[in-house]
Amino acid sequence: MNYIKENKSLISKLIVNHIAMSIFGLLMAIVTRFLASRNGGNMILYYIVGALAILMYAVVLYVNLWEKGASDKIKVDGGRMKLNLLNGLIVSLFANIPTIIFGIFATINCYVESNITGYLAALSPLYNGMYTIFTDAKGLALGTYFPPIFIFLCVPALIISLVSYILGVKGYKCLFPEPKKNQDEKLQ
DSSP: OHHHHHHHHHHHHHHHHHHHHHHHHHHHHHHHHHHHHHTTTOOHHHHHHHHHHHHHHHHHHHHHHHHHHHHHHHHHHTTSSOOOTTHHHHHHHHHTHHHHHHHHHHHHHHHSOOHHHHHHHHHHHHHTGGGHHHHSTTTTOHHHHOGGGGTGGGHHHHHHHHHHHHHHHHTEETTEEOOOOOHHHHHO
């Protein structure tokens, strides 16, 4: 419980960013589906925009967790904190609890229909709008063929969070280390 208190700001930020990216993904999916229907069913733009929505979400996650890792590096170097490379994964896991819960209800609803699971199952594609190309019936429709996909929608976020936190703790920027400065550049 103490861990959640210490990281509640970042967890809240990740949830708000998730909702914002979901709205962005849903809006882009609606617009590109409309354009595809007007363009004879050509879904290429739909897939491109869907991939870009996922990529933008990945960048937002990367930046937030990299910053957390970089700030924790300062605490570790100062001896105020013990290094735990799984911090990014744990924070992301707490932030993805709604995705997991909605995914469980969406999966249950595919096999056992009821009002409660139906309402909560309807929230899963809305809450994960950036993944619309995977869950939409006109897209790849993985949710139709493999209902537990809604539970596994949090896996990319967890992996990105883990990697970006580790890169932040190690001091790497944009997947590459900072170039080392020679003595002449340090003096200037």
